[in-house]
Amino acid sequence: MPYRANYALVNVSALLGPNRDALDVPWAEYVGDVTPAFEFTIPTDRPTDAYVGIQAFRVDEYGHELQINGESLGGFDLPPADGWQYWEDAITDAELSEGANTLRVRRDESADDSFAVNNVTVHWREPVE
Known part of the structure; x- marks a missing residue:
């Protein structure tokens, strides 16, 4: 089956x-410890090989998280x-679903x-039908 990015x-x-x-x-808007949930759409019911690319400025610690759904x-x-x-990171412990999805950045409060x-940028492959 052929795929496209x-x-x-x-x-x-x-x-x-x-x-x-x-x-x-x-x-940038000051948000404190967590951003609002930003919505994005996945047009397929079979996204695969998903990862994110993130532009960040002056990160000093490892404990901050990016959340999907x-x-x-x-x-x-x-x-x-x-x-x-x-920075790019694979989406392994979260799942993308067809339709509306959310993305949020959470700061390590400690x-x-x-x-x-x-x-x-949220990337995935989808089957070409």
Whole structure:
């Protein structure tokens, strides 16, 4: 069966942290410890080989999570890095479903870390019919 690649771009534009003045990122909305749930659509009932790509700024700790449909991806989702980074992570402990799905970034509240997230791209393969 042939497959094609597909994706959904989710613009998060959020600053997460204990303090809204921790980073100078005027393009980002301060959200505290968790972003709102951003909705994206999967047009197939058979998404496979899913992963996310995330643009993040000034992540200092490993404990932050990316959640798909309320479930964490598993492992570490945002590794520490100075400045901007682009990170990819497989969607293994969460599932994509046909129709509406949600994405949320959750900050590790035990860390004294502030960081920003710009875009998240959810990728998958789907059968060509």
